[in-house]
Amino acid sequence: MTDEQLAAEVRAWLEANWDPGRKVKAESFGRSPYQPFLEQVLAAGYAVPTWPKERWGLGLKPAQARIIEQEFAAVGAPGAAQDKHNLWANTALAHATPEFRDEIVPKLLTGAVGMCLLYSEPGAGSDLAAVRTRADREQGPDGDRFRVNGQKVWTSGAAVADYGMLIARTDWDAPKHKGISFFFLPMKQPGVEVRPLRQITDEAHFNEVFITDAFVPAANLLGPLNGGWGVLQTALAYERSVMGDAARGPRSGKAGPKGDGALVELAREAGVLDDPLMRQDIAQVTAWKILNRLNNARAKADLKRGTSSPIMSLGKLAMSRILHQEARLRTQMLGAESLLEGPDHPRAEDANFLSLNAYFTSIGGGTDQIQRNIIGERVLGLPKEPEIDREMPFREVKSG
Numbered sequence: 001m002t003d004e005q006l007a008a009e010v011r012a013w014l015e016a017n018w019d020p021g022r023k024v025k026a027e028s029f030g031r032s033p034y035q036p037f038l039e040q041v042l043a044a045g046y047a048v049p050t051w052p053k054e055r056w057g058l059g060l061k062p063a064q065a066r067i068i069e070q071e072f073a074a075v076g077a078p079g080a081a082q083d084k085h086n087l088w089a090n091t092a093l094a095h096a097t098p099e100f101r102d103e104i105v106p107k108l109l110t111g112a113v114g115m116c117l118l119y120s121e122p123g124a125g126s127d128l129a130a131v132r133t134r135a136d137r138e139q140g141p142d143g144d145r146f147r148v149n150g151q152k153v154w155t156s157g158a159a160v161a162d163y164g165m166l167i168a169r170t171d172w173d174a175p176k177h178k179g180i181s182f183f184f185l186p187m188k189q190p191g192v193e194v195r196p197l198r199q200i201t202d203e204a205h206f207n208e209v210f211i212t213d214a215f216v217p218a219a220n221l222l223g224p225l226n227g228g229w230g231v232l233q234t235a236l237a238y239e240r241s242v243m244g245d246a247a248r249g250p251r252s253g254k255a256g257p258k259g260d261g262a263l264v265e266l267a268r269e270a271g272v273l274d275d276p277l278m279r280q281d282i283a284q285v286t287a288w289k290i291l292n293r294l295n296n297a298r299a300k301a302d303l304k305r306g307t308s309s310p311i312m313s314l315g316k317l318a319m320s321r322i323l324h325q326e327a328r329l330r331t332q333m334l335g336a337e338s339l340l341e342g343p344d345h346p347r348a349e350d351a352n353f354l355s356l357n358a359y360f361t362s363i364g365g366g367t368d369q370i371q372r373n374i375i376g377e378r379v380l381g382l383p384k385e386p387e388i389d390r391e392m393p394f395r396e397v398k399s400g
């Protein structure tokens with residue numbers, strides 16, 4: 001099939017199945033309000049077109065998948081290109097047992113289940129290999145299972161999640177990276193207590209999660225027992241790729257044009273478009289954005305070849321710099337107006353929200369400093385940071 005034929009086929013399918021009047025609100029956590037439509041997208045193979053036909057896809061090349069993505073984007077329809085950005089489904093596809101994969105992946109692709117990431121702990125954030133949440137294997141009334149105890153924190157979306165992708169320690173005598181396992185933990189059970197945390201943006205997407213004698217069936221183990229570190233690398237690569245590729249826009253949605261032209265428009269409205277320094281800064285941020293898009297395309301190509309690309313870390317770090325710089329520029333353009341707040345001042349509200357929300361990308365999914373370490377070690381080949389506890393049995397590792 002030629003590219004033109006594919007585009008025409010997708011357009012016709014969308015005309016028959018998608019109501020363009022529906023407004024799509026991006027939902028990264030929780031169940032999707034578009035589930036019935038997403039079921040249709042899955043059945044058509046458009047959700048994951050590069051995956052093989054026997055695994056929900058169409059076996060297309062990435063360039064053809066982009067055509068589908070573009071046609072969906074043109075009418076604002078959700079559900080395409082999940083082979084690029086659905087970290088939950090991609091992780092399950094790569095590491096779940098065939099039985100669990102076949103059960104969970106369609107639910108993940110149709111938004112039938114909400115998800116969260118149970119990685120960070122009060123004593124393990126940047127150093128995720130230091131997790132102390134434990135999972136102990138036992139025989140339960142329903143068969144082989146793990147009993148989970150511990151505490152997670154900064155868990156986005158935990159309050160609405162059906163499953164959490166959990167890393168927990170399953171071998172305390174192995175070195176820190178070698179005694180961790182990776183699970184899909186059912187969240188709606190008595191042993192899982194979720195407490196919301198209020199963020200600097202006044203939202204409460206984050207949560208603390210207290211896990212006390214909760215259970216996860218052994219069938220929900222991804223990858224080998226004690227081999228969770230490898231599974232985590234797949235999941236982190238997708239998360240960083242998503243964060244490096246796209247970012248949340250202004251909250252009000254009223255602040256005029258979006259995309260590369262938004263800063264120019266705002267400068268025009270604020271009467272500073274003729275300021276040469278402002279023009280230079282706008283050009284710089286715009287160039288960073290374009291470069292970042294090109295780099296992300298390179299990283300995606302690596303991922304398609306089956307390697308989790310260290311270039312992903314370039315994208316996330318670049319996006320962090322773009323978001324902080326763009327927010328700073330908006331504030332500068334507005335000058336004293338940026339001190340105002342509330343619905344009567346959407347431009348100022350957006351500038352302030354974007355300034356605060358930029359920290360989502362520079363901390364979440366691994367801080368800028370950690371991304372720099374990864375780039376130094378894995379991309380530039382610099383010597384690794386000294387880690388005296390790397391080969392020690394975890395039981396003997398001292399940590400606060």
Ligand SMILES: Cc1cc2nc3c(=O)[nH]c(=O)nc-3n(C[C@H](O)[C@H](O)[C@H](O)COP(=O)(O)OP(=O)(O)OC[C@H]3O[C@@H](n4cnc5c(N)ncnc54)[C@H](O)[C@@H]3O)c2cc1C
Nearest residue numbers: 117118119120125126154155156360363364365366367369
């Ligand atoms: C918006 C947002 C959403 C999040 N969502 C989730 C989620 O859903 N699930 C989840 O599990 N976690 C989530 N997190 C947590 C996030 O992954 C951690 O906050 C992050 O990894 C840093 O860990 P920490 O907060 O423990 O800081 P620490 O690890 O204590 O780091 C403190 C400071 O020390 C620096 N530092 C630490 N180690 C090094 C080093 N080796 N080299 C150089 N500098 C270093 C860090 O860069 C940082 O500046 C989220 C965080 C944010 C901000």
